[in-house]
Amino acid sequence: MSDANQPPYWIGFDLGGTKMLAKVYDASFRELGQERKRTKEHGGTEAGQERIVKTIRKAVENAGIDRKQLGGIGVGFPGPVDMESGKLLEAVNLGWEDMPLRETLEKEFGCPAFIANDVDVGVYGEYRFGAAKSARCAVGVFPGTGIGGGCVYKGKILRGKYCSVMEIGHIQVNSHGKLCGCGRYGCLETEASRLAIAAEVAKAAYRGEAPHVRQAIGSDLNEIRSAVLAQAIKQGDTVVEQIIRRAAEKIGMAVGNLVTIMCPDIIVLGGGLVEALPELFLEPVTTVARNTCMPPLANMFKVVVAKLGDDASVMGAAAWAEDRLKKRKTERQEANSST
Amino acid sequence: MSDANQPPYWIGFDLGGTKMLAKVYDASFRELGQERKRTKEHGGTEAGQERIVKTIRKAVENAGIDRKQLGGIGVGFPGPVDMESGKLLEAVNLGWEDMPLRETLEKEFGCPAFIANDVDVGVYGEYRFGAAKSARCAVGVFPGTGIGGGCVYKGKILRGKYCSVMEIGHIQVNSHGKLCGCGRYGCLETEASRLAIAAEVAKAAYRGEAPHVRQAIGSDLNEIRSAVLAQAIKQGDTVVEQIIRRAAEKIGMAVGNLVTIMCPDIIVLGGGLVEALPELFLEPVTTVARNTCMPPLANMFKVVVAKLGDDASVMGAAAWAEDRLKKRKTERQEANSST
Numbered sequence A, B: 001m002s003d004a005n006q007p008p009y010w011i012g013f014d015l016g017g018t019k020m021l022a023k024v025y026d027a028s029f030r031e032l033g034q035e036r037k038r039t040k041e042h043g044g045t046e047a048g049q050e051r052i053v054k055t056i057r058k059a060v061e062n063a064g065i066d067r068k069q070l071g072g073i074g075v076g077f078p079g080p081v082d083m084e085s086g087k088l089l090e091a092v093n094l095g096w097e098d099m100p101l102r103e104t105l106e107k108e109f110g111c112p113a114f115i116a117n118d119v120d121v122g123v124y125g126e127y128r129f130g131a132a133k134s135a136r137c138a139v140g141v142f143p144g145t146g147i148g149g150g151c152v153y154k155g156k157i158l159r160g161k162y163c164s165v166m167e168i169g170h171i172q173v174n175s176h177g178k179l180c181g182c183g184r185y186g187c188l189e190t191e192a193s194r195l196a197i198a199a200e201v202a203k204a205a206y207r208g209e210a211p212h213v214r215q216a217i218g219s220d221l222n223e224i225r226s227a228v229l230a231q232a233i234k235q236g237d238t239v240v241e242q243i244i245r246r247a248a249e250k251i252g253m254a255v256g257n258l259v260t261i262m263c264p265d266i267i268v269l270g271g272g273l274v275e276a277l278p279e280l281f282l283e284p285v286t287t288v289a290r291n292t293c294m295p296p297l298a299n300m301f302k303v304v305v306a307k308l309g310d311d312a313s314v315m316g317a318a319a320w321a322e323d324r325l326k327k328r329k330t331e332r333q334e335a336n337s338s339t
Helices: A041-063 A101-109 A118-129 A194-206 A211-217 A226-235 A238-262 A272-276 A278-292 A311-338 B041-063 B101-109 B118-129 B194-206 B211-217 B226-235 B238-262 B272-276 B278-292 B311-337
Strands: A009-015 A019-025 A031-038 A070-077 A113-117 A137-143 A147-153 A266-269 A302-305 B009-015 B019-025 B031-038 B070-077 B113-117 B137-143 B147-153 B266-269 B302-305
Touching (some): A009 A118, A019 A041, A041 A070, A070 A101, A070 A118, A070 A311, A101 A113, A113 A311, A118 A137, A118 A147, A118 A266, A118 A311, A137 A238, A194 A211, A194 A226, A194 A238, A211 A226, A238 A266, A238 A278, A238 B238, A266 A278, A272 A278, A278 A302, B009 B041, B009 B311, B019 B041, B031 B041, B041 B070, B041 B101, B101 B113, B113 B118, B118 B137, B118 B147, B118 B311, B137 B272, B194 B211, B194 B226, B194 B238, B211 B226, B226 B238, B226 B272, B238 B266, B238 B278, B266 B278, B272 B278, B278 B302
Parallel strands (some): A137 A266, A266 A302, B070 B113, B137 B266, B266 B302
Antiparallel strands (some): B009 B019, B019 B031
């Protein structure tokens, strides 16, 4: 398809619970253009897919590049993914099922597409360009609408035989806990996602304990975004700080157990909420994780905040598409040279 | 050292909380000789190391081979290991610290030695010769004096930058739980190891609810071994069955969370207790794991019982030594051909 003499462009796409973001990169991963839309999660699978295609189309237009020069598209998806088939297994917080996204994108844009879990590519982005460079084993925990997790091991996204890994949000931390979007009870994300935090804050606002939140947006979960929380803390709603700190401690416990299981050298905290309030997460997650993991492992890891911020997943997805195509090329050359 | 024309012999060594086992294998991993000793955990680090050397020496003698034909020694150790340096980080249930075992063995036997976690090599043994053949990601859970864990990913032992992984016994499952040998509270092994089970059974025997146990061995934890438990169940001590089933359910919860994190395709249950009572573990672990993991992953894994039984770790350790030496050789050849 593409002119072999010109280095290809890469598209990264990040599908979040509340917004979707497409970016176009040149071969050195400099950004050329982007497009952002609300996810509008209640439109069903088909409408969702159409919206994704439109967003990418617009990003390509904004970048002013020729579609024929696209090298590949990488997509970060918020849920478990069958990475071989590109099938999305479940988007707990979107209600989408069995979306044939890879086929659709390859047909529309005439280049290979790769679907991966959003935090997997987010950690990959941090591994390539950000806070997890040279990690042997980097694990990501990104609290958002849910809590995503991802892992890059020896430079590659760790994955199971049938599925991506690190569904950290669905670790059961409390068997008597609240109902989760996945259908189980007491998953980590029922206690520590931005949505769980927003629900606690909304209750506090309703009870009059978070006056600045109440004044700014009332008690509607849909309005309680990261920026609102950060602003309310600045204005003196200490209960909001308490709620977030408690959630961060829960994440710290899960991270401590992850250290006991995986011995990662770097744990990356990311996503909009962490970006808005990095200190509120970094200290409690680190402290509780060190106190939870097996003692001899307590000083073998570092907890860091994602350097690429909101770009981690979208940039990582694009870079991962590049990596996959490089791998395909190497395999093809090896196959040719052995015949 | 060795005669290049004759295929080398391999030694596998497995250090357990109660016994140590050395076996000598030929190049096709047929057993040529063995030696078994009680671990005697209260003798300190130096005495422990001396005992290990003696046990291996005796196994070599029993196999009737020439020491000069040894290719390598693989050691499975019950605790986290720095696999680069061969340093044993901690043996929670033995009280040993900073044992320079690799150096000692290499000096004594004149061949390379490799130290790894016991369940890591156990899973590797099952991957090479047993129940986990062709797994992409195999995770092992071996309840013994503690509860060991291990992982083979894409044919290699998964490991962190500084340490072996999968210290499953030290996942915190109950923050209000009992004191663990590691110094924390509420680790999985305080609720579901053979030692934890033995303590529950001893209490039941003391209360008169496990009359066959009481009659056979009284209420001394040191006497409550796997065979005693199996025998008591056969004779009608139903409380023993209940206690073990409850422990298996706790393991099932941890396995369910492990599936959510790692998406292994095969989970191997092993160790003496599982070998003595496989059905009492297999069904509850499988059922509870499927009900605990994230729903779309519930049918993506199989729980199996180790096929090699007690030999998993010792055979796996020997095979792993072979694998490491093969890797060293390849690296050396590549280095030579590139100069």
